[in-house]
Amino acid sequence: MSADDQNSYRGTMHRSTEELLKWHALGPKEEALEPELPIVDPHHHLFGDVPDSQYYRLADLEQDLAGGHHITKTVYVEAYGSGWRKTGPEHLRPVGETEAIVAKAATPLKTRHGNCELAAGIVAHADLTMGPALAEVLEAHLAVAQGRLRGVRHMAARDEGLVGRFIKEMPRKHLLQEPGFRAGLAQLKNHGLSFDVWVYHHQLEELIAVVDSCPDTPVVLDHLGGLIGVGEYRSDRAAVLTRWKADLRKLAERPNVYVKLGGMGMPVCGFGFEHQPRPATSAQLVQAWQPLIDTCIETFGTQRCMFESNFPVDKQSCSYTALWNAYKLATRTLSPDERSDLFSRTACKVYRLAEPNSR
Secondary structure, eight states, rough: OOOHHHHHHOSSSSSSSSHHHHHHHOOOOOOOOOOOOEEEEEOOBBBBOTSSSSOOOHHHHHHHTTTEEEEEEEEOOTTTTTTTTTOOGGGGGTHHHHHHHHHHHHOOOEEEEEEEEEEEEEEEEEEESSTTHHHHHHHHHHTTTTTEEEEEOOOOOOOTTTTTGSSSOOOOOGGGOOOOHHHHHHHHHHTEEEEEEEOOGGGGGHHHHHHOOOTTTEEGGGGGGGOOOSGGGGGGGGHHHHHHHHHHHHHHHTTTTTEOOOTTTTTGGOOOOHHHHHHOOHHHHHHHHHHHHHEEEEEHOOGGGEEEOOBBBBGBBBHHHHHHHHHHHHHSSSHHHHIIIIIIHHHHHHHHOOOOOOO
């Protein structure tokens, strides 16, 4: 690993939010392409406030939605301990995040296309290894979710190299192989919940065995399976891609696995847009991302793939408008039905949401 590699990667959040806003103010500004195409954004976060180094408030999301894309619904995904209770039993503190997002989602967001249903689905945090207490946590999430809870995510992304140095709370090694983890995962089916999994590409082989242990539970692979393109993986990109593609093919043999196409704006992927003087344009994004998007669609089919924003994390590379423009450009040759799968229908199927009406 060169000194340049070590110095250029500064973790998922390359810029603080204030720095990021100034960077985005430099442009370029894009108009939304195909603004009438209905989109369900199945992966975003809300956290923090202005005094914090990193934040993404409801007002920030509303500003991004004002870019012109027809976002009809969103799925909120747990992250950063946002809204966790500060008192009470330790194992129930994550339930505060569900409470908080439900309160924020009480009123739909207004866009130029009409109302956007914020957090129509919620993917909450739960420690799947906690044993018998897990049922109490899941029931508590369900009780406060007002019918919005759709799944659970227990972070498993771990790396022993450069990337791992920037993970504040590193998951245990081989967490996915722990009997307690598998036992907890088995409980999701009893509550009608799916499992969102965030791992890095070198963990996909472990994930295959996990999926085989829960064939009746929908498993959603976040961020294309976590391709690392920095540090020690930068110089061996071809081998990384070969391994990633092979593991995706194996996962695709399991019909309960779905893939979120996104997360490519994270600095960990190695595209380097965060180092540019201005945020990336949709043309730049699609040139870099098209091969990865095509691989996932060819491997899983459109009915098991869904585009995601992963905002504000992917904002380290581009604007919300440019990101969805890139996805639209990347799928120009697909049929209307295939595009509907990618932009809304698959997300609605997995997270059990009403499909948006096309105009």
